[in-house]
Amino acid sequence: xxxxxxxxxxxxxxxxxxxxxxxxxxxxxxxxxxxxxxxxxxxxxxxxxxxxxxxxxxxxxxxxxxxxxxxxxxxxxxxxxxxxxxxxxxxxxxxxxxxxxxxxxx
Amino acid sequence: xxxxxxxxxxxxxxxxxxxxxxxxxxxxxxxxxxxxxxxxxxxxxxxxxxxxxxxxxxxxxxxxxxxxxxxxxxxxxxxxxxxxxxxxxxxxxxxxxxxxxxxxxxxxxxxxxxxxx
Numbered sequence: 348x349x350x351x352x353x354x355x356x357x358x359x360x361x362x363x364x365x366x367x368x369x370x371x372x373x374x375x376x377x378x379x380x381x382x383x384x385x386x387x388x389x390x391x392x393x394x395x396x397x398x399x400x401x402x403x404x405x406x407x408x409x410x411x412x413x414x415x416x417x418x419x420x421x422x423x424x425x426x427x428x429x430x431x432x433x434x435x436x437x438x439x440x441x442x443x444x445x446x447x448x449x450x451x452x453x
Numbered sequence: 454x455x456x457x458x459x460x461x462x463x464x465x466x467x468x469x470x471x472x473x474x475x476x477x478x479x480x481x482x483x484x485x486x487x488x489x490x491x492x493x494x495x496x497x498x499x500x501x502x503x504x505x506x507x508x509x510x511x512x513x514x515x516x517x518x519x520x521x522x523x524x525x526x527x528x529x530x531x532x533x534x535x536x537x538x539x540x541x542x543x544x545x546x547x548x549x550x551x552x553x554x555x556x557x558x559x560x561x562x563x564x565x566x567x568x569x570x
Contacts, residue, residue, distance in 0.1 A: 348515065381556055383498075390548055390560035391498065402558075434498055438555040441512060442488070442500040 349373055349437050353445035359453040366422040368448045370435035375415045379439035382411060382420045385447075386431045394433075395420065425450070455479040455559050457549045462564030469539050469568075475532040475549030475561055483507075483527035486552040489534045491545040492563075499545075502534065503552070539568045 350373040360366050370380070378398045383391040393402045395411040398418060408423045422429055430452055435445040461473040473489075489501040502523040503512040511523050522535040532549055544567050551559040 379555070383557070385498075390562055391557070392560075393556060393558055396554075396556050436498075436557070441503070441514075442555075442557075444498040444500065447497045 349376060349440055349443050351435055351437055351443050351445040353433075353435055353448050355448060356446065357449045357451060359451050360425050361453045362425055362427060364425045364453075366425050366429075366450060368420045368433055368435075368450075370413075370418045370420070370445050372416045372418075372437055372439075376437040376439035378414060379437055380411070380413065380418050381436045381438060382409075383434045383436060383444075384429075384431045385434065391434065422450075455551070457551065457559060457561035459547060459549050459561045459564035462547065462566045464567045464569060465539055466570050467539060467541055467568055470535070470537045471539060471566060473534040473536070473547055473549075473564060473566070477530045477532065477549075477551075480551075482525075482530040487523075487525065487532045488550045488552055488557065489521075489523060489532075490548045490550050490557070490560075491543075491566075492548070493542070493545040496545075501547075504532070536566070539566075541568050544568045 352371045354369050380398050382395040384394050385391040399411040410421045432447045432449045434447050456478045458476045488503050504523045508525045520538050524533045546563040548563045549561040550557045
């Protein structure tokens with residue numbers, strides 16, 4: 348099974364900050380990496396797929412990069428609506444999620 | 454509007470069984486693969502099971518094999534998860550999820566399953 352490890356688990360930031368979340372796969376997953384955003388009490392929402400492709404209507408302040416086993420999600424200028432938990436997901440072999448990164452207000 | 458609505462969550466004793474349902478609307482259900490994903494209280498997301506659009510192919514996470522069974526009825530636009538031999542650690546919100554190009558592009562609101570004596 349492919350394991351996904353995110354860091355950090357929690358991130359404290361202010362509005363306007365640039366934020367980066369890292370996701371590592373236990374083996375190469377090529378570019379089959381997605382990111383999801385989840386707000387409290389809500390279902391997750393697909394943000395980015397195939398490492399760097401933005402889902403429809405996702406703001407351009409979100410971006411993704413990486414390949415193989417190491418990937419990053421970057422929010423260029425954190426907005427109030429972005430405080431949430433973010434999960435990476437590999438879909439190279441079935442599906443596995445990272446443990447999540449909570450972005451909280453500093 | 455694409456919609457997935459789960460139901461069937463309940464409080465069940467350890468060792469018991471439960472059948473979850475997911476009603477799909479707003480899209481041609483029979484054209485899409487589907488999954489079940491769960492989230493334990495305060496924890497992350499865990500993929501559980503996959504079913505092909507026709508229902509002929511299913512896959513399970515290793516930890517679910519033998520206890521959970523996924524199925525669908527395309528005539529009723531419905532997805533199901535039969536859960537047996539339930540354990541305290543199965544307590545979670547269970548999500549029905551549509552798959553498009555291997556991605557989880559539409560999620561239901563979830564149904565809460567609580568396993569407790």
